[in-house]
Amino acid sequence: MDTDNPVELVPGVWQIRQQLNDEVPLYLHLVVGTEGSALVDGGLPFSLPAVERLMAAAGVPDQDLRFLLNTHAHHDHIGTFAALRERTGARVVADPAAVRWIEDLEVNLREFALHRPDIVSDSPELRAELAPTFGKPCPVDVTMTDGGAVRLGGGLVLEAIQLPGHVVGELGWLERSSRTLLLGDIVTGTSWSFFHGHVLPGQFRQSLHRLRTLTLDEDVQLVCLAHYASRTSHEFLDLLAEVERYLDQVTETIEGALDDMPRSLTEVWRQTCAEVGRIQEFRGLAMVAAHLREAVAAGRARCVGPDLYVAVRSGG
Ligand SMILES: [Zn+2]
Numbered sequence: 001m002d003t004d005n006p007v008e009l010v011p012g013v014w015q016i017r018q019q020l021n022d023e024v025p026l027y028l029h030l031v032v033g034t035e036g037s038a039l040v041d042g043g044l045p046f047s048l049p050a051v052e053r054l055m056a057a058a059g060v061p062d063q064d065l066r067f068l069l070n071t072h073a074h075h076d077h078i079g080t081f082a083a084l085r086e087r088t089g090a091r092v093v094a095d096p097a098a099v100r101w102i103e104d105l106e107v108n109l110r111e112f113a114l115h116r117p118d119i120v121s122d123s124p125e126l127r128a129e130l131a132p133t134f135g136k137p138c139p140v141d142v143t144m145t146d147g148g149a150v151r152l153g154g155g156l157v158l159e160a161i162q163l164p165g166h167v168v169g170e171l172g173w174l175e176r177s178s179r180t181l182l183l184g185d186i187v188t189g190t191s192w193s194f195f196h197g198h199v200l201p202g203q204f205r206q207s208l209h210r211l212r213t214l215t216l217d218e219d220v221q222l223v224c225l226a227h228y229a230s231r232t233s234h235e236f237l238d239l240l241a242e243v244e245r246y247l248d249q250v251t252e253t254i255e256g257a258l259d260d261m262p263r264s265l266t267e268v269w270r271q272t273c274a275e276v277g278r279i280q281e282f283r284g285l286a287m288v289a290a291h292l293r294e295a296v297a298a299g300r301a302r303c304v305g306p307d308l309y310v311a312v313r314s315g316g
Pocket residue numbers: 072074166185
């Protein structure tokens with residue numbers, strides 16, 4: 001896997017980039033205080049050498065790694081946690097809703113990728129593709145919600161910010177002394193060949209709005225993201241607007257696929273993939289199903305049978 005050299009973005013905040021495939025980069029971050037350090041997300045199982053390079057460049061010996069801070073429980077954010085926790089004694093900190101997936105990888109795989117085996121089948125090919133990206137299960141030591149924080153000494157404090165939407169339970173981390181915001185996938189990829197996905201569309205929109213407000217109110221100077229290069233606050237606000245436009249496009253495409261005649265989840269999913277130009281896979285399916293559920297809850301669609309939906313036309 002293609003890996004860059006570690007860089008110190010601002011004093012105490014280190015980053016290393018790995019290229020997961022042709023289109024998806026992964027950035028890992030280490031925050032270094034005078035009394036200990038915190039790794040934000042653990043990458044994939046084979047990210048361990050990259051984490052070691054990051055720690056070496058930042059001058060962090062094993063015993064100084066005190067926290068493994070999770071943004072969310074997707075496989076490319078937790079892969080080295082078990083090995084690092086065992087070796088360094090660092091404590092794993094996560095959103096309460098992320099715990100099950102970090103501690104039980106069979107549940108994680110099933111609910112993440114095999115949630116509708118009747119539509120996207122549990123095939124040997126899919127298993128073979130995903131199996132190496134799942135590491136060992138890891139106990140979560142501490143759960144955190146809004147207002148929680150870890151102190152690293154030297155004035156460095158990482159505050160937890162709950163950002164649901166991409167998944168049910170996701171945390172961002174705000175380091176106030178350098179005004180640095182560290183994020184996982186709440187700012188999703190918008191232009192990959194597959195839908196990066198979001199399972200709570202309404203909360204996704206609220207979290208993007210919260211991030212804009214936070215960036216302005218807290219005078220954030222630097223934003224570090226898992227799958228985008230780091231950004232100044234201005235660049236980040238532009239990126240938020242881009243993701244909001246993408247969410248609008250996805251919403252309009254999915255709800256626009258509905259009609260007076262019942263359309264099935266599978267039909268709407270296939271049409272959405274075709275119209276937005278994405279391959280058909282499990283992330284996009286979960287996203288389309290979530291949009292349909294929310295359209296029904298908001299009264300814009302009606303469920304007229306198992307996985308069957310019709311549009312509710314306003315004024316009609
Ligand atoms: Zn993710």
